[in-house]
Amino acid sequence: MIDQKALAYVNLYAVLGALENLCELVPEASAALTNKKPLSIGFEVKGGPSATITFANGKCRMEQGCSKCNVKLPFSSCEKFNGLIDGTVTPIPSKGFTHIGFLLKDFTKLTDLLNKYLRPSDEDLKDPDIFRINTEMTLNVIGVAIAQLGNQDEICKFSAAHIVDGSVMIAIKDGPAVEIIAKNHRLLCLKKRPEKYRCSMIFDSYQTANDLFGGKVNALACIGTGKVEMHGLMAMLDNVNRILDRVAIYLA
Secondary structure (H helix, E strand, O other): OOOOHHHHHHHHHHHHHHHHHHHHHOHHHHHHHOOOEEEEEEEEOOOEEEEEEEEEEEEEEEEEEEOOOOOEEEOOOOOHHHHHOOOOOOOOOOOOOOHHHHHHHHHHHHHHHHHHHOOOOOOOHHOOHHHHHHHHHHHHHHHHHHHHHHHHHHHHHHHHHOOEEEEEEEEOOOOOOEEEEEOOOEEEEEEEOOOOOOOOEEEOOHHHHHHHHOOOOOHHHHHHHHEEEEEEEEHHHHHHHHHHHHHHHHHH
């Protein structure tokens, strides 16, 4: 059901990529970055993705590739990298041993916070701030995961092959949005509201979005009651939603 290479792309770009949003939305995460100078960690997965996360001024950003990084974490397979995300593999740096303190302290604290906000307990979700942040971060994770699976998962690639060029907006009404860009049947997600798009899926509230993300309500029922609005090119949205169904399996 799950391709380990596709999962590695989701784990790196969607899950670890959510550290960007965590540092923007959670003051505790920003405060956890104690480095005085910019510091970058590169993740290189054999036969899979590679990316560098740079931490500076209490924020972080992710870029593809890891040719320029202070710390390099190599993984011999996609399965090994996926083990990092599920907590069964401890990586050994091939570069940057002098920054091991940052890995063990600051970076570990950030990933613990990431897990807290992406996988909160039902009790945590009663906190309005955690609820809001979880909803916004999950929207971004899902958007990036749609793009990665559309490019990497064989089932999703079939759906991506039927998506015409253009942008799809997935948004919360009066809230955040992501843009899924299709070009030559390859997908890219930008964590922003697009100026122009060919179709859209809009949740009427944070509550509706969170309930759908958590599998607490049925999407078709929400469309029927008007809690989810769909506009524009329906064939495009249909294929994006087919990929979205697979995202739930990968992020379970």
